[in-house]
Amino acid sequence: MNLLYFSAFRAVMLTGTVSAAAELLGRSQPAVSRLLDKLEGELGVTLFERRRGLVTPTSVAQLLLDEIERAYVSLDALKSFAARVAEGENSRIDLAIIPALASGFVPRLLGTFRSDWPNTKILLNVTLSAKIEDWAASQQIDFGLAETPFRRSGFRIDTFSDTPYIAAVPAGHPLADKARIGPADLVDVPFISWASLTSAGQLVAQAFRSCGVKYDAAYETTVSSMAYEMVKNGVGIGLIDPYTAVGELDERVRLIPFAPAIPCNVALLRPESRPANRAVDALLDLMATERDRLMKLLPR
Known part of the structure; x- marks a missing residue:
């Protein structure tokens, strides 16, 4: 297949109109329309519904775009490799x-x-x-x-x-002098944890369940530095990764091992x-x- 057909199709999908795609590609609008027609002819499917000069992608077009984006990722990787060889x-x-x-x-x-x-x-x-x-x-x-x-x-x-996550506690908090902190210590305490979409969030929730403690985070985040800032300002107790912990050392925060250990x-x-x-x-x-x-x- 001619890659130019796919280039025209992708440009229309990204810009939303044939005219904008034509401008992006440096071609005339009729030329881009012809490329789309040829692609539909070769594939034997309808990619766009055409009404009064507007084009609306069909469900097939959305599926095709996903595949084309994967191909463009590979092409970008190839370009990067070629540049590295040249340099x-x-x-x-x-x-x-x-x-x-x-x-x-x-x-x-x-x-x-x-x-x-x-x-x-x-x-x-x-x-x-x-x-x-x-x-x-x-x-x-x-x-x-x-x-x-x-x-x-x-x-x-x-x-x-695989160093474990560590608890970050405001220096003046009643738990700041403990040698270890576990799920039971965080009942009724504002807890800053990881978002459930992250692997860390899932591990933390499992640790609470294994200790028979209800998991009830008051705040969730995908970035440890955010949790550390919240702890520093007395918002609650956070569980942060070891790299942020050692890199953000502040006298307003105590770092205390968490048990059970959750490896990062x-x-x-x-x-x-x-x-x-x-x-x-x-x-x-x-x-x-x-x-x-x-x-x-x-x-x-």
């Missing part, structure tokens, strides 16, 4: 990390890394674990750091860290078809060294 080995690193590692952990390392690899560019994506998994599976990144579990394939998985399982995702890159290996070595240093600072 030379180690010229660029594409990585994706969860927010917990973005507020302090990774940024602190980049200055040191640049002193050793001054000509290496870094594209740093900060997003949730599910998106990192998608990018790793579609070979769009050199590596990703995301929380388990994963559903897709196409990448190698190695444990990066961060995995290293390495796409299977990405070429070897010495700069990537150097950056990962630097991350591992800093991880080991920071985790020793947490209370046990």
Whole structure:
């Protein structure tokens, strides 16, 4: 099939009109309409309902767009690879990390890394674990750091860290002097937890159930730094990841181990078809060294 047909179709779906698609593609409106007609003819389906100059996508068009977007992701990955080859080995690193590692952990390392690899560019994506998994599976990144579990394939998985989540307590709170905090301590206490859509949120809810305590979070978030700020301002008690905990140390917050321990399982995702890159290996070595240093600072 002619990729130009799909390009015209995608442009119409993204812009909403044939005229806007034509402007985006640098073609005339009749030319784009002809491309759509040819695509419908080859597929043998109706992609758009046409009324008074307007086009309305059919359900088939929506399904086709999903498939085309996957193809464009692969094409973008191919373009990135070609650019890397043209620029030379180690010229660029594409990585994706969860927010917990973005507020302090990774940024602190980049200055040191640049002193050793001054000509290496870094594209740093900060997003949730599910998106990192998608990018790793579609070979769009050199590596990703995301929380388990994963559903897709196409990448190698190695444990990066499994240090448990830790309770953050306002310094003046009655629980601030405890050696351990568990679900029973949080009954009738404003609790700041993880959103149920995250793996951490599901693990926290399971920990409460296993202790026979009703899970009743007053606040939920997808970002640890948000929970830490709330604790710092006396809003409640939060359960945060170890990287945020050690990176956001503040005298207004006490860090106390949580029991039962809930591991913060961060995995290293390495796409299977990405070429070897010495700069990537150097950056990962630097991350591992800093991880080991920071985790020793947490209370046990």
